[in-house]
Amino acid sequence: MLDVQVHSFDYDGRLILKDIFFKVNKGEHIALMGESGSGKSTLLKIIYGLLHLKEGSIFWGEKQALGPNYNLVPGEPYMKYLSQDFDLMPFTTVEENIAEHLSVFTRETHADRITELLEMIEMKDYAKTKVKNLSGGQQQRIALAKVLAQEPEVLLLDEPFGHIDNFKRNALRYNLFPYLRNKGITVITASHDPNDVLSYCDRILVIKDGKCLANHETQLLYQNPPNFYIASLFGEVNQVPIRLLKSYAPLDTSVLIYPHEFKISKESGLKVEITKSQFRGSHFLVEGETKEGYSLRFNSNEEHDISSSVYLNISLETINLRLKPKEAFWTKESS
Numbered sequence: 001m002l003d004v005q006v007h008s009f010d011y012d013g014r015l016i017l018k019d020i021f022f023k024v025n026k027g028e029h030i031a032l033m034g035e036s037g038s039g040k041s042t043l044l045k046i047i048y049g050l051l052h053l054k055e056g057s058i059f060w061g062e063k064q065a066l067g068p069n070y071n072l073v074p075g076e077p078y079m080k081y082l083s084q085d086f087d088l089m090p091f092t093t094v095e096e097n098i099a100e101h102l103s104v105f106t107r108e109t110h111a112d113r114i115t116e117l118l119e120m121i122e123m124k125d126y127a128k129t130k131v132k133n134l135s136g137g138q139q140q141r142i143a144l145a146k147v148l149a150q151e152p153e154v155l156l157l158d159e160p161f162g163h164i165d166n167f168k169r170n171a172l173r174y175n176l177f178p179y180l181r182n183k184g185i186t187v188i189t190a191s192h193d194p195n196d197v198l199s200y201c202d203r204i205l206v207i208k209d210g211k212c213l214a215n216h217e218t219q220l221l222y223q224n225p226p227n228f229y230i231a232s233l234f235g236e237v238n239q240v241p242i243r244l245l246k247s248y249a250p251l252d253t254s255v256l257i258y259p260h261e262f263k264i265s266k267e268s269g270l271k272v273e274i275t276k277s278q279f280r281g282s283h284f285l286v287e288g289e290t291k292e293g294y295s296l297r298f299n300s301n302e303e304h305d306i307s308s309s310v311y312l313n314i315s316l317e318t319i320n321l322r323l324k325p326k327e328a329f330w331t332k333e334s335s
């Protein structure tokens with residue numbers, strides 16, 4: 001188990017992380033989510049041992065990760081970190097870059113291992129190509145193969161697909177995450193992209209301004225977002241005042257509703273006047289305004305004319321789920 005206890009961390013007196021405590025079981029995949037600048041990369045660098053942690057500790061089982069003040073070469077041998085800059089040797093070939101990270105004691109199996117990794121990242125044809133002649137996305141894939149070369153026990157991925165186009169990104173996720181799971185590798189992935197997280201991570205740790213806002217099982221967090229910040233990490237979300245939905249509701253509160261959770265009716269529900277209708281491939285993302293002036297975004301299978309009206313409905317089940325008191329729920333679950 002990886003045990004992360006960060007009481008505080010600062011860069012030259014500027015506090016960046018505060019009271020971040022969590023454990024990751026062996027073989028578990030967790031995601032670090034949070035807006036840009038919230039401290040995700042800093043946390044990964046601390047865990048890997050690139051930054052000195054004065055107040056706190058990192059343990060992998062019984063072994064303590066001691067950081068740069070103790071290790072001549074920063075980093076721990078059982079852990080690998082894929083940083084946002086790829087750290088490759090540009091004037092050598094793809095296979096040489098990967099082989100660099102394979103053990104000299106297993107030379108006879110190097111070729112097989114390199115082929116296995118290049119197949120996984122779908123770059124088998126580039127084995128002999130010099131890294132400097134690859135695109136940014138291709139270099140990121142090689143960097144990924146490099147950190148996997150000597151199977152780490154713990155893998156820290158910082159925006160692993162940031163430079164890769166959507167087409168390749170989907171294929172790579174599809175290959176990579178099951179591969180890591182089969183190998184029993186413990187993974188922490190920092191990402192802004194819900195597609196990296198929703199299907200592949202067991203748990204999500206949310207960071208905002210250097211503090212941990214949530215640490216929960218993925219589906220549970222998606223379905224019960226405790227606040228707007230967390231819900232919006234998954235994409236579009238509406239904050240709907242409850243009195244718009246139930247005129248008799250005495251509560252001065254609002255519920256978080258994802259655009260796909262609205263059902264459109266031509267007859268009854270919450271009336272909105274269409275202000276925007278945007279093609280999104282599989283559906284239209286439509287914006288409508290209530291008579292009180294609230295703007296709501298919902299999905300529709302059809303395009304809607306500007307200034308036309310529709311009625312929106314949300315299932316009672318969803319409303320009740322979102323109205324559940326979150327404080328007790330989250331404190332209990334997150335321990």
Ligand SMILES: Nc1ncnc2c1ncn2[C@@H]1O[C@H](COP(=O)(O)OP(=O)(O)OP(=O)(O)O)[C@@H](O)[C@H]1O
Pocket residue numbers: 011016034035036037038039040041042043
């Ligand atoms: N070496 C550094 N020296 C000083 N401040 C730094 C350093 N690295 C990062 N910071 C600051 O620490 C804060 C957290 O940065 P960090 O890179 O950890 O955020 P992040 O959540 O990973 O962002 P992103 O998603 O954009 O990568 C930011 O305000 C950043 O400016």
